[in-house]
Amino acid sequence: MSTLIKTSLARKFAMALSGLFLVFFLLQHFTINLTSVFSEEVFNEFSHFMGNNPLVQFALQPVLIFGVIFHFVMGFVLEIQNRKARASKYASNNGAANSSWMSRNMIISGAVVLSFLGLHFYDFWIPEMNYKYVEVLPENPTRYFEEMVHKFESPVRVGLYVVSFGFLALHLLHGFSSSFQSLGANNKYTRAIKGFTTAFAIGIPLGFVFIALFHHLTAF
């Protein structure tokens, strides 16, 4: 068991598992956000539940934050280790001949997504923590929809969201299917897995973009 902690393969498993966990969270986040397009009440109900349920707040949320931090810290560690493994670079390297841009530039797409998370935390998570745990304001179960729509009034913010989700799609296009390979799944289902993960990698970020644009365009 101890060997599973410090080897290159252990790091690969850890990246795959934390990535899959974040993909699962992304789907859950998307599902709740999507309700905001159809019903203000349903969105408020979901948001109120997620924001006030002790299990979500004090068990799932810390796990999620740990998962995010672990995934990006490990990503940077792997990038540094991998760069060190070839100290002398090629004068001519045709990476496009044998691999996708997404697979070779996970650190770039990941860094953009991480920057976006900073903005997203600044927009929603920090005000939420401040509301509940610093200022300890009285809970209003109908405040969430208004707060969210207000954020999407700014075209600059919506633009940044759209660009970030583009990079999230690029990250997922390689990362999601790659996590199955890392965990040892390369078999007769691989084509189906690739099809599903590709649809997910494009569809979910596109859905988030749609939600942001929808609220931006209907806010006035």
Add this chain to the structure above:
Amino acid sequence: MNLTLKIWRQANADATGSIETYPIENVSPDMSFLEMMDVLNEELIGKGIDPVAFDHDCREGICGMCSMYINGEAHGPDRLVTTCQLHMRKFKDGDTITIEPFRANAFPVVKDLAVDRSAFDRIQHAGGFVSVNTSGNTQDANAIPIDKHDADKAFDAATCIGCGACVASCKNASAMLFVSAKVSQYALLPQGKVEATDRVLNMVKQMDEEGFGNCTNTGACEVECPKGISLENIARMNREYLSASLKG
């Protein structure tokens, strides 16, 4: 064909290398890449210049000795061939061809285009074998039934010639494809199952100690592998490793 060759020249392992330019004329499209290099070296010797050192042996794609990173790809732009099987017809008159050694910290340059790939040997020594008593009482191979599907997969894995193109092509200089081919070759066969747990743990440990990078599943290794070793082998090694780690 008349070509311009830009070749990495490095006097020895400790020297600082650089790209040198050599024009070469009247190259036949029917020449193999190594024959073209032989012609160049004859010309260089005639001019009193040190010939370009490069690895080669069988010159029929079996031994795994030839290497070279040609125009940004291991074994050049062709698929499923080693450098010795690459023909000059793949290039056009007037082309400039950049030729570099396989680059990875674990594959230090010995001289010019020749690199030390003994890291692969050490990985192989760590577990890439089956301990079978061959002193006269070896069991008849046909006495052990093996599923055709598994036999084919094991054979495919066994076609790895250990050339190192996977490491050279990988942006992380990872050796996972090589190691996974060796692990798979035995893991699929009943003869290899006896030592399966130790084998995968020891070979991966040695791989890490040699300083190869981590695998990020870009798939470049599979594309550039002259023997078409599949990424399936890496997935199999991952399963073997996970299972062995939980046992050990």
